[in-house]
Amino acid sequence: xxxxxxxxxxxxxxxxxxxxxxxxxxxxxxxxxxxxxxxxxxxxxxxxxxxxxxxxxxxxxxxxxxxxxxxxxxxxxxxxxxxxxxxxxxxxxxxxxxxxxxxxxxxxxxxxxxxxxxxxxxxxxxxxxxxxxxxxxxxxxxxxxxxxxxxxxxxxxxxxxxxxxxxxxxxxxxxxxxxxxxxxxxxxxxxxxxxxxxxxxxxxxxxxxxxxxxxxxxxxxxxxxxxxxxxxxxxxxxxxxxxxxxxxxxxxxxxxxxxxxxxxxxxxxxxxxxxxxxxxxxxxxxxxxxxxxxxxxxxxxxxxxxxxxxxxxxxxxxxxxxxxxxxxxxxxxxxxxxxxxxxxxxxxxxxxxxxxxxxxxxxxxxxxxxxxxxxxxxxxxxxxxxxxxxxxxxxxxxxxxxxxxxxxxxxxxxxxxxxxxxxxxxxxxxxxxxxxxxxxxxxxxxxxxxxxxxxxxxxxxxxxxxxxxxxxxxxxxxxxxxxxxxxxxxxxxxxxxxxxxxxxxxxxxxxxxxxxxxxxxxxxxxxxxxxxxxxxxxxxxxxxxxxxxxxxxxxxxxxxxxxxxxxxxxxxxxxxxxxxxxxxxxxxxxxxxxxxxxxxxxxxxxxxxxxxxxxxxxxxxxxxxxxxxxxxxxxxxxxxxxxxxxxxxxxxxxxxxxxxxxxxxxxxxxxxxxxxxxxxxxxxxxxxxxxxxxxxxxxxxxxxxxxxxxxxxxxxxxxxxxxxxxxxxxxxxxxxxxxxxxxxxxxxxxxxxxxxxxxxxxxxxxxxxx
Amino acid sequence: xxxxxxxxxxxxxxxxxxxxxxxxxxxxxxxxxxxxxxxxxxxxxxxxxxxxxxxxxxxxxxxxxxxxxxxxxxxxxxxxxxxxxxxxxxxxxxxxxxxxxxxxxxxxxxxxxxxxxxxxxxxxxxxxxxxxxxxxxxxxxxxxxxxxxxxxxxxxxxxxxxxxxxxxxxxxxxxxxxxxxxxxxxxxxxxxxxxxxxx
Numbered sequence: 001x002x003x004x005x006x007x008x009x010x011x012x013x014x015x016x017x018x019x020x021x022x023x024x025x026x027x028x029x030x031x032x033x034x035x036x037x038x039x040x041x042x043x044x045x046x047x048x049x050x051x052x053x054x055x056x057x058x059x060x061x062x063x064x065x066x067x068x069x070x071x072x073x074x075x076x077x078x079x080x081x082x083x084x085x086x087x088x089x090x091x092x093x094x095x096x097x098x099x100x101x102x103x104x105x106x107x108x109x110x111x112x113x114x115x116x117x118x119x120x121x122x123x124x125x126x127x128x129x130x131x132x133x134x135x136x137x138x139x140x141x142x143x144x145x146x147x148x149x150x151x152x153x154x155x156x157x158x159x160x161x162x163x164x165x166x167x168x169x170x171x172x173x174x175x176x177x178x179x180x181x182x183x184x185x186x187x188x189x190x191x192x193x194x195x196x197x198x199x200x201x202x203x204x205x206x207x208x209x210x211x212x213x214x215x216x217x218x219x220x221x222x223x224x225x226x227x228x229x230x231x232x233x234x235x236x237x238x239x240x241x242x243x244x245x246x247x248x249x250x251x252x253x254x255x256x257x258x259x260x261x262x263x264x265x266x267x268x269x270x271x272x273x274x275x276x277x278x279x280x281x282x283x284x285x286x287x288x289x290x291x292x293x294x295x296x297x298x299x300x301x302x303x304x305x306x307x308x309x310x311x312x313x314x315x316x317x318x319x320x321x322x323x324x325x326x327x328x329x330x331x332x333x334x335x336x337x338x339x340x341x342x343x344x345x346x347x348x349x350x351x352x353x354x355x356x357x358x359x360x361x362x363x364x365x366x367x368x369x370x371x372x373x374x375x376x377x378x379x380x381x382x383x384x385x386x387x388x389x390x391x392x393x394x395x396x397x398x399x400x401x402x403x404x405x406x407x408x409x410x411x412x413x414x415x416x417x418x419x420x421x422x423x424x425x426x427x428x429x430x431x432x433x434x435x436x437x438x439x440x441x442x443x444x445x446x447x448x449x450x451x452x453x454x455x456x457x458x459x460x461x462x463x464x465x466x467x468x469x470x471x472x473x474x475x476x477x478x479x480x481x482x483x484x485x486x487x488x489x490x491x492x493x494x495x496x497x498x499x500x501x502x503x504x505x506x507x508x509x510x511x512x513x514x515x516x517x518x519x520x521x522x523x524x525x526x527x528x529x530x531x532x533x534x535x536x537x538x539x540x541x542x543x544x545x546x547x548x549x550x551x552x553x554x555x556x557x558x559x560x561x562x563x564x565x566x567x568x569x570x571x572x573x574x575x576x577x578x579x580x581x582x583x584x585x586x587x588x589x590x591x592x593x594x595x596x597x598x599x600x601x602x603x604x605x606x607x608x609x610x611x612x613x614x615x616x617x618x619x620x621x622x623x624x625x626x627x628x629x630x631x632x633x634x635x636x637x638x639x640x641x642x643x644x645x646x647x648x649x650x651x652x653x654x655x656x657x658x659x660x661x662x663x664x665x666x667x668x669x670x671x672x673x674x675x676x677x678x679x680x681x682x683x684x685x686x687x688x689x690x691x692x693x694x695x696x697x698x699x700x701x702x703x704x705x706x707x708x709x710x711x712x713x714x715x716x717x718x719x720x721x722x723x724x725x726x727x728x729x730x731x732x733x734x735x736x737x738x739x740x741x742x743x744x745x746x747x748x749x750x751x752x753x754x755x756x757x758x759x760x761x762x763x764x765x766x767x768x769x770x
Numbered sequence: 771x772x773x774x775x776x777x778x779x780x781x782x783x784x785x786x787x788x789x790x791x792x793x794x795x796x797x798x799x800x801x802x803x804x805x806x807x808x809x810x811x812x813x814x815x816x817x818x819x820x821x822x823x824x825x826x827x828x829x830x831x832x833x834x835x836x837x838x839x840x841x842x843x844x845x846x847x848x849x850x851x852x853x854x855x856x857x858x859x860x861x862x863x864x865x866x867x868x869x870x871x872x873x874x875x876x877x878x879x880x881x882x883x884x885x886x887x888x889x890x891x892x893x894x895x896x897x898x899x900x901x902x903x904x905x906x907x908x909x910x911x912x913x914x915x916x917x918x919x920x921x922x923x924x925x926x927x928x929x930x931x932x933x934x935x936x937x938x939x940x941x942x943x944x945x946x947x948x949x950x951x952x953x954x955x956x957x958x959x960x961x962x963x964x965x966x967x968x969x
Contacts, residue, residue, distance in 0.1 A: 070795060073902045083903040088791040215784030219905040226782055226906055230921050244784035244816050626786045640794060644787050654813070681814050 044072055045506035048493065049087040050148065050486040051629045053370025054078060054198075054220050055495035056087050057568070060094075060487055060506040068094040068487055068507045077568050078198065078495065084219035086629055089638045093485050094507055098469050098637050098738055100482035101512040109458070109476065113740055118514070118522075121479050125437070126526040128462040128478075129165065132435040138166045139415070142424055142433045146440030147174035147378030148630075150491025150503065152541035153516045154374065155389060155548070156533075157439060158382025161415075163407055163532050164524035168415035169433055171385040173441040175421040177375040179384075179712040180342025181332065181368035187343070187601055188350045189585070190592030191553050192391060193376060193498035194367030195359065196329065197571065197583040202227045203363030206325030208236045208318075210349060211260065211335020211718070215244035216626040218333075218369050218496075234325065236318055238263065239335060240621060241651070241689060242682035251317055254684055256309040257619040258608035258719035260336045263315065264348035265603060266304030268296040268355055270319035277323070278357030285589045288600035292351050295602045307605070309684065323356045327363035334371060334623070338717040340609045342709040348603045359598070360586030370496040372630065377494030380554045380572075381545055385418035389545065390552030406548050407532060420713035422447060422706055428456035435462040439516060440483075444472035445631035445695050448715040449670050449706035466516055471633040472695045475737040483516045484509045491538040492564065497583065499571045500556070502564035517541060550575070553592050608719045609707035610669065616721035618688055620668060622700040623718075625691040632693035636736050647733040648698050650675040651682075651689040652724060665727040666690065668703040668720050674727040688724060692717070697731040776822060776887070776901055776909055777917050777926060779944035783908035785809070785818035789900035796888055796899045799852065804874065804885040805900055820909055822900060823872045823885035825850045825940035832937070833864035833873050833884070841882070848940045849889055853882035869932050914942070 044059035045068075057076020060068045071091045073081040093099075103121035104113040116124075132140050143165060145157035154172065161170030182192040189195070201207060201224040214221055225245060229235060237246040238253040238260070246252040255263050271277050272293055282289045305312035322328045330353050336345040350366060358364040370376050381389040382403075389406075392399035394417045404411045419427065425447065427433040436457075447453045457463060457476050465474040466481045474480045488509040494500050509515070514522075517535055524533035535541045539561060550557035558574035559581075570581035590596040610616075627645040628635040635641045650664050658664055658677040665674045666688060675690065675698060683689055692700035705720040785807060793803040804823070811817045826832060831850040834842035841857035842864060844850050852873075853864070860880030864873045873884040888898035896902070901911035910917055918924055921944075928942040 073899075081897075081902050082788075082905045083792070084786050084788045084905055085791040088788060088795060088903060215786065215906075219784060219786040219788065222782075222784055222906040242816060244818070247816055248781060626784075640791055644790070660813070679813060680816075682816050 045487075045504055046074060047487065047504045047506060048076075048501050049083070049373070050090055050093075050503075051086045051373055052218055053373060053375050053496040054218050055373060055493055055499070055501050056083055056220050057501075058083060058087060060091055062506050066507060078499070078501075079220045080223070082220045082223055085627055085641060085644060086635060087220075089635075089640050091487070092638050092640075093468070093634055094487050096469070096637060098736070098742060099485075099510060099513070100468055100470060100480060100739055101510045102482060104470075104480040104482075104739055106478055109478075113480070115740065121481060122519075122522055122526060125462075125464050125479050126523060128435060129527065132461060133165075133167075136434055139168050139418075140433060141165055141167050141435040142169035142418075142427075142437075143167065144421060144424065144436065144438045144441055144443070145170065145172035145378070145383045147172055147177060147372040147375045149374060149378065149440050149516065150486075150489070150493060150538060151374060151377040151381060151500075152491045152538045152545060153439075153520075154378045154383040155381040155545045156517060156520050156535070156541055158384075158387075158389065159407065160520045160524055160533070162382075163409060163413075164520075164527045164529040166413065166415060168418040169385070169424060169427075170383065170418055171421045171424060172378060172383045173421065173443070173446060174372060174375045174378045174384070175713060176446055176715060176717075177334070177371045178337055178368050179379070180337035180339070180709055180714045181346045182379065183343040183712040184346030184350060184601075185368070188347060188354070188591075188599055190594075190599075191585065192380075193572075193585070194365075194496060195585045196365035196367055197497045197499070198224050200363050200365060200584065201225065201329060201331075202231065204228055204233050204325075204327050204329045205363065206234045206236065206322050206328040208238070208322055208328065208330040208349075209245060210238040210330060210332040211337070211345075212331060212333035212369050213239065213241070213243045213245070213335070213623055214369070217371065217624045219626060221369065234321055236321060240619070240684050240687050251314060251321065253308075253310050253314055253318060256307075256684065257621045257687055258339060259304075259308040259605065260339070260345040261341060261348040261603050262299065262304045262307045262605035263310070264345070264352055265296045265299035265605060266301045266308075266315045267319045267322070268292070268348070268352050269299045269304075270301060270316050271323045271352070271355060272296060274319070274323075276319065277355045281357040281359075281589075282355060285591075286354060286598045286600050287595070288602070289355070291602050292355070292600045295604065299605075309686070322352065322358075327361060328353070328356060328358045329363065329365055329367070330358075331367045331369055333369040335718060337368070338714060339719065340707045340709050340716045341606060342714045343711045344603045344605075347601045351600055351603065354598050354600060360584065360589060362584070365584070365586075367496065371624075373495075374493040376496060376498055377492065377500065380494065381549065385420060390549035391554035392552060403548065406544070409532070420708070422708055422715055423713065425453055425456035428459050431459060434460060436460055437464045437466070438473060438477075439466040442471040442473045442631035442633045444476065445633070445693070445699060445701065447706070448701050448704035448717055450696055450699055450702040451670065452706055466519060467633070468513070469633050469637060470737045470739050471631065472737060480739075481519050482513045483519060484513055488513070489515050489517075489538060490561075492542065492559075494572070495569075497571060499569040499581075499583070500559055500564060501569040502561060609716055610705045610720040612721045616668065616723050618686055618722045618724065619684075620666065620703060620720050620722035621687055621689050621718050622692045622704060623689065625693065628691070628693035630693065633736065636693065645691075648675055648691050648694050648700065649678040650724070651678045651680055653683050653685040653687075654679050654681060655685045656724060658726070663727040663730045665725045666703060666722055667725065668705070668722045670705065671702050673697050673699070673702060674729060674731045676730050688722060695734055698733050774892075774911065774913050775825070776898065776911050776941045777914075777944055778820060778822065778941065779908050779910065779924075780810075780817065780819035781908075781944065781946065782906040783807075783818045783820060784906055785816065786905060788903050788905055789820050789822075789909055792899040792903040793885070796890070798886060798888070798890050799883050802876075802883060804852075804872075804883060820900070820904075821870065821872065822909070822941065823850060823887070824870050824937075825887060826937050827940050828938040832867040832869065836863045836867040838863060845889070849887045849892070850884070850940075851889065852884045852886045855881060858882050869930070869935075869937055
């Protein structure tokens, strides 16, 4: 019997999709010549997907009228024609009926938005910035950027905050992504990026994937995993859930959420105990090994097995498999990074790689798989609160002097380090930050502990957002600036390999829409800093960025637009225009620390911040689903993707007694919500899972805890204490917000082209059928 | 054995539905997908597999054989085309005849639609859209030799017996070397694969 039998389908049919969900096909906006075989005059614009950190190459199909109307696979090094459903449907954003095409403004949150001129929106914003900063000081106004922006724009975000706003408070939503890995890499290696290119995966003998649902979050990367296995590599997956990749692994370690470093310390314990450490490498190239060795001695497998809820033999097996392989690699993602000990978790994996000599060789090394398209590049040039361009530290006097010289400002004018994204929300609650501009982010869905986030934003006296759809956060703002989608501008992004790739412009933006670059420069001009923001386009920003990064670890100087177009991407550091880039780090055995050694760090496991109790005995963990991207502001509007995964669910083990589709109330110390059960043996009995792309009342982040890692300040999304109970009804999925005037589009249901009933999301669940 | 064709490898499928979305992009069926995902072991595993038309060869396409309107054409290169819009009467005989559960009926249009192996692409030497984008190679387009060069030791099946009827297909499925029993989506229980009794 198959899932196409109606009696076996979850109640996740299209009628549960948010009303009004549509793509341009459903809304009647089909270009006149779409679906015709004779596409004469069609052009293909080479570019990359706007979504995850894999950055697949693609062509956008452009019709004779200059409109993007489709996608074609592109044989780029990274993806070799492959695309995932998000990439295939991404083009539908460009001419989507929900696009914002005029600035929106209102004076109070109880008013309706009205369309205003660009001058009115900009002038009002500038006057509010001046008023708030005049009354409460420069730091009372903050800026939050995004890691889906081109790197040029993230550079401008950092410069705009410090030079035009003169505020210390700038941060970005990459803070919610891979900053734990960044922090760990910086501590251990002195450089913040993956050590190896994806192609090295094909050369490894043993691949360890930790906390990464590769199949759903980075589907195109799976071809590298399968390629390695074709060549005989073993696969170890560490994840509380049996993901599609874990299903096929040689060893699947289904550990209890929040116990990663206890597990990896125990693995290293076995490596040491069995004499599998590469002592010669450690002696020649590292510091701190003696302390690490001493620490892991306190993590015998039996004890960690109990902590992690996994068999002791599995710990021994993983140690022997990883350390015994000729070449081994470890790749990790948010599963180990989204914790109050995220940096420590990453360091425990680095310790394992380095202790076994698996570093700096083809097929041996480490990598972090970036969630956002520009999660890597988005922080490299000054958007993060503690960083200046080129990855310079804002607290380092020499680094400050260098950047002030390039920016042409007095060093005393450069603000000190600010706080992280979540901390800024707490500051809003305390009225320390009273005004905010958000660019390309949607904290109402993406930050943990929604009630706190809403309270913080509601306390703001003025809030402006840049976006191309009216996100849940933009719907809270006073001013919304309509800006370009990725296909309407050019710029670079750095993918998970630190390979810088160039996105090209495929279409002119709609009338009334401006680039983020134009809006920032115009605001800067009206704030009196126009001479520092004379950037007519992305290229001019990139030229300044190249110079600003020259000589740093994050050296982009040798990368030019022309070289990127010729080569298909260059990995930084790339110090000269003749330099080929650096796809693989540490080939000489050194590191980027001044002493040239890898600094191993002691890691001690501690429990998650939200304690379990009789009332809250389970672990709630969250993650992504393949059809949606991050806060869903983009993908929850595309019919095909909504049809694929119309709503969230709660994944529960059959031992709880629920039947598939039952209403289940999930309760944490922050709140509760009711979702349909997806009953499956693919999750631990003590753990429940909710995908996080939806807003309240179906928001995973209404339940998650806003505890932060003390070093990276990443929230602990991946574990909090919870309980589940039977409920009467299922919470409805709200429709994405739309701007005034957009109601003119017909309300359409998602139209299934397939007469078969829908299957469960990602095919999970339905344990009662067993 | 088969020439250039699609090989389905369920062991690699991650259930992402890139194939489903890609199929919609094919110009020949106007924004509709001719692929569906099946989940053979729900509740226990996340296993999934894409179902495309198997392009039956012997007997020649049951869907075409039962079509009262002669609307389903089989081209010389073995591609079972979707129904000719000028002939199809939407009777659904083809749906009932197909052992793999592939053809779909648009009841409003009274029209059958199915995978035509991206004839607009394969005729020009390109791979079908689904196999082009498949992130994992669960759908592979090429020859058996090309598949085996990439995946040493791989075994495939292109002959399936349902009850007393054996169907040979143009599209092949990868089967595990050590376990030949394999559920075929949407159809009768498979009793024999490549001449081996798998009951």
